[in-house]
Amino acid sequence: MGTFSLDDTIVAIATPLGEGGIGIVKISGPQSIPILGQLFVSPSSTTEPPATDHLPSRRLTWGHIRDPQTNRNVDEVLVVTMLAPHSYTRQDVVEIQSHGGIVAVQRILQLTLMAGARLAEPGEMTLRAFINGRLDLAQAEAVLDIVQARTEAALRVAVEQLDGCLSAQVRLARAQLVDVLAYLEASIDFVEDEIPPQDVVAPLEETAATVEELLATADRGRIYRQGIRAAIVGRPNVGKSSLLNALLRGDRAIVTPIPGTTRDTLEETVNLQGVPLVLVDTAGIRAQPEGEVERIGVARSHAALERADLALMVIDGSQPLTDADREIARLIGNRPSLVLVNKCDLSAASEDGGVPHAALAAGLLSDAPHLSISALTGQGIEEMEHAIVNKVMGGTVIASDTPLVSNPRHQASLKQALDHLRAARDDHLAGTSADLVAIDVLEAVDALGDITGETASEDLLEAIFSKFCIGK
Template sequence: MTRLGLQDTIAAVATAPGHAGVGVVRLSGPDALPLADRLFAGRRTPSRTPAGRFLYGQVLDEQGEALDDGLCLVFRGPHSYTGEDVAELQTHGSPAVLERVLTRALELGARAARPGEFTLRAYLAGRLDLSQAEAVLNLVNAQTETARRQATLGLQGALSERIAAVQRQVTRTLSAIQALLDYPEEGVPEEERDRPLRQAMAELRTLISTSRAGRLATRGARLAIVGRPNAGKSSLLNALLGYERSIVTSRPGTTRDYLEAQLELAGVPITLVDTAGLRLTDDEIEAAGVRQAETLARHADLVLLLEDGHQPRDPLPQLEGLPMLRVQTKQDLPPVWQDPAALTVSARTGEGLAELREAIRAALLGDAARSEVWLGSERQVDAARRALQHLEAATTLPDELASYELEQALQALSELTGRDVQEDVIDGVFRNFCVGK
């Protein structure tokens, strides 16, 4: 996709499917404005309109009759989003109108845009680097304020700036080593060689530590609520949600299938999963629910293991080793055991819920909550980790071999921002975009 058809004029509906007050059909490419001249009739033609201006008029069909009233916004390369001439036709947001306008643009010679092709052209034109392009996708998909903020910081170049700072530190060390190899009698001060390398490694470790939080803020987290029957799982789910989503009874084993509910917590979209109570049972249906609960726990980002503080303790060893918070429930009743490592809550009174929410936030985000910029994709994490591995290797090798490792680290950092990256990697990034962006 990367090099195919980049000289074509492309068109796509740039607004979300469905009915809306306004819809947009976007054209970009060398013939975008001449094509808009034939598609739109206003007081002047789009090709004669200065950049940044808009026209009021009508979008025309093949007979010259009006498809709809609307606006035409004109942008000129290289200062447009794509770096090319762009025309955006704003009409009423009827799917029928937008489909007809797009069809007419294609009849006049435009090609249907591929997923992410507008942003791909912006990247290839140097308007964005690859990390900023990924931030565009994250911004489109953002479900929470935290995800929006992280995507906006990425789009503004905050991650690119952090990576550029690391590259400068690595380059300083590489230059110092090369100078030492060329002029060994001169020597190189420690602050010119080792200190920049230590700072670069520390910065990469900080960025890598944010990767889990970045992924969860973008795609969301699954939080499984598990425990023995009647441990208060459904009650806690309702208490966290603030409304009754799950049926609560005093009869053990009521929940036989799992139940999901959506919640935003600490800026992360969370899917809460209420599961069947874990116990040995001869009931075939309940046993299937127990197996399903164990599977859901193993695939969750975090497990809340609930234990009834009003009943004798009965541990669940099969869940050991999972990312887990232990929660002692029913604190409105006299407890019969205590565990300093367990959080204590009462779904009935709300006692301990604030502390539980904070513990969930800490378990999901960790120290990343204090960081301004998060790594948001597996591709970024992989490049950062490879760069760090090369830097760590450089600290253990003679100068001649250390220079090679530093060069490899710079290569990995360039891949992170997309300045030196293979076409299949670029295609993989933009394949996830929607059509029209």
């Protein structure tokens, strides 16, 4: 991204490339209107070239984009100008709405480049909105979260963040601390009777409580935003792929009675009560895989388990437990898991010396919930879905007026702030000198400032905005 210059006029295709109703080329910067003037012809215009600086702001105008070199029309378009500061970037912005497709939008993009615009970097439009004070950093990050949201719950969290709910709380806490900091610094420079005494402990404790409350939402918030990965593991033929299909309510994975059907891992996302759940179906794990392909498949199953946030261990309830089942339970160890005793529709056949297999299975991963299901008939699948959500949400209770912290970056900054707030309070109570207490308070102020961007470094901004798509 280099330097954060606002003087260039930048352009990007703002819609996905492909066949579609419309495609939008978006221009932002001081030359937006003159660049449009070089390319746009409108029959309603009485001047030649049309006086684009007289186009009404934020109203659509119909016309054509014309290649100034060949004088040929490229496409029929609608253009809208949004004059500074009434635009997303708070600069002059032009949006050219052409027919969707690949050629027309790319051709229009090229013409704007030839007319003096520069290709926008990923996230550069939003970066400008941030630099110009239209959005703070947490709000800018929310824009990316909205674009990437995979469930309505994730969208709701992101929209709340864009509205500034999180920013408002963080700013309030930060302002309180700035006040404490001013007092501490004054008490370093002046003798005590020159400045009225001020309570330091109460505001430190109050802000710490706010930060703690926000942190308590972070696990839940992160799950809504990022989703969780669940690996479906078990020995061959227990019904892992059938379970994936049952959760997807479709026929995604191949299911056969032949052990070793699934050779490679397969990923699909489902929405479980707002939680984006990435399900990974794996090859059945057995000690002696047959042939090279199965051996690689089993290695991938191990890797999928390593990367998963949650293990769904499937066992066949109609069969006795095997050493392979116990070995897989050992691999899962103490990571979060559920034991799914499948094929409960066959339970009549599940007696082994009078002891039901499900009961034998109770010894497996004894801390994990055990559920009886049938991937074939759908029995128990809904209960299992609830159990999965309960497991990942961990029963945390959150006050409804507390905004959810969904971004790990915000979580890290809040943790940092909390550590410094606690240190400052303890030091102050222990009679440590004001200049040392002030250092911790300043660190806390900066950590909170990182969230909303008041104190964010250029490196941090680059790291954040480079994750955006081009045109946003």
